[in-house]
Amino acid sequence: METAASKESFSYRLWRYEGQPGELIPLLQSAQEHFGYIPRRAISYIAGATGIPESDIYGVITFYSQFRLQPMGKHVIRACAGTACHVSGAKLIRETIEDELGIEEGETTEDGLFTLNTVACIGCCSLAPVMMVNDETHGRLTPASVRKILRGYRKKAAD
Numbered sequence: 298m299e300t301a302a303s304k305e306s307f308s309y310r311l312w313r314y315e316g317q318p319g320e321l322i323p324l325l326q327s328a329q330e331h332f333g334y335i336p337r338r339a340i341s342y343i344a345g346a347t348g349i350p351e352s353d354i355y356g357v358i359t360f361y362s363q364f365r366l367q368p369m370g371k372h373v374i375r376a377c378a379g380t381a382c383h384v385s386g387a388k389l390i391r392e393t394i395e396d397e398l399g400i401e402e403g404e405t406t407e408d409g410l411f412t413l414n415t416v417a418c419i420g421c422c423s424l425a426p427v428m429m430v431n432d433e434t435h436g437r438l439t440p441a442s443v444r445k446i447l448r449g450y451r452k453k454a455a456d
Contacts, residue, residue: 321357372431376414377415378416378417382418382419390443398413400413411447
């Protein structure tokens, strides 16, 4: 995930930091773009460069849902919870995903393969219930089809 551009952006932002109000969010965004999440060492680095206490930085990170303190899995699952999916059994689908992977919403599997997120709408209401795995949409889901899809991704990762 680390690219020369993201590394340069993070370093550049810290180097250019002038203590202006409102600069913390762009610094955190750069760190997350650089690392894929905001690791402890980035928080310490930002705190040292800005003079903002680490506890305040953690407060900002945990307040805004755009920031992550843990890396995302190789496969990010977005389980739709929109109206069409809700009335078509989205809760059962999400519970099946959680059961199959042994994680809850917002968590990543221990092997780093999957992260589960719930989203308000994917925009495929005619296919409800729906989930996306990375950029691939899976619709008209049943508990059995969800298990088959997830096991397929595990099998591909093992090959």
